[in-house]
Amino acid sequence: TQLLExxxxxxxxxxxxxxxxxxxxxxxxxxxxxxxxxxxxxxxxLVTVVTGGEVKKLKRLTFQFGDARKDSSLHITAAQPGxxxxxxxxxxxDYGQNFVFGPGTRLSVLP
Amino acid sequence: KAGVTxxxxxxxxxxxxxxxxxxxxxxxxxxxSWYQQTPGQGLQFLxxxxxxxxxxxGNFPGRFSGRxxxxxxxxxxxxxxxxxxxxxxxxxxxxxxxxRGGGYNEQFFGPGTRLTVL
Numbered sequence: 001t002q003l004l005e006x007x008x009x010x011x012x013x014x015x016x017x018x019x020x021x022x023x024x025x026x027x028x029x030x031x032x033x034x035x036x037x038x039x040x041x042x043x044x045x046l047v048t049v050v051t052g053g054e055v056k057k058l059k060r061l062t063f064q065f066g067d068a069r070k071d072s073s074l075h076i077t078a079a080q081p082g083x084x085x086x087x088x089x090x091x092x093x094d095y096g097q098n099f100v101f102g103p104g105t106r107l108s109v110l111p
Numbered sequence: 112k113a114g115v116t117x118x119x120x121x122x123x124x125x126x127x128x129x130x131x132x133x134x135x136x137x138x139x140x141x142x143x144s145w146y147q148q149t150p151g152q153g154l155q156f157l158x159x160x161x162x163x164x165x166x167x168x169g170n171f172p173g174r175f176s177g178r179x180x181x182x183x184x185x186x187x188x189x190x191x192x193x194x195x196x197x198x199x200x201x202x203x204x205x206x207x208x209x210x211r212g213g214g215y216n217e218q219f220f221g222p223g224t225r226l227t228v229l
Contacts, residue, residue, distance in 0.1 A: 040222065042115070042201050042202075042203070042220030088153075088154065090154075098156050098159060103153040104153060104154075
């Protein structure tokens with residue numbers, strides 16, 4: 001059983017559409033990170049959220065940490081083909097512990 | 112500043128053999144973590160080294176081992192390879208040990224070594 005669940009598993013959309021992907025757990029995390037991984041590369045950190053209810057924006061990407069710090073969402077506005085990749089969330093249950101990763105959402109944005 | 116480098120990028124081995132993978136962290140980074148990524152299990156933590164000492168370990172058998180040198184470069188070794196060891200092995204470096212210095216740690220990943228066991 002995965003400590004972190006991500007949905008949807010796969011998502012294929014047209015350029016210009018909006019989308020939201022989710023990261024859920026029954027556990028509370030002290031912090032949560034989102035990564036994007038492109039084929040043949042390692043994951044690249046997009047954001048870290050540490051406060052319940054926190055919202056962070058990175059250009060067209062909006063990240064939210066749930067009030068109870070058990071879940072997070074990533075919203076992309078006006079998706080572009082360059083957004084294509086595997087989106088991974090990773091949570092640390094406590095300081096001093098390493099992050100555990102979710103299985104990822106594979107996004108494909110078609111031109 | 113150069114990123115995390117991993118060598119080799121691709122490797123093909125047969126069951127029963129052993130393999131050593133290498134990781135050079137970003138200059139100044141003292142923590143190196145290793146992960147295994149497979150389609151079925153996703154990204155799983157193997158171990159973390161800091162100042163030449165293993166500080167954290169994931170739930171993998173003893174066939175998986177590692178070490179870190181005084182220049183922070185790290186190697187990972189897998190002995191008696193099994194078919195299920197086929198995976199992308201990722202190395203990540205960070206300035207400090209996980210959780211120290213205020214909470215969360217930013218990890219920078221290398222491109223990985225794709226290991227295929229036949």
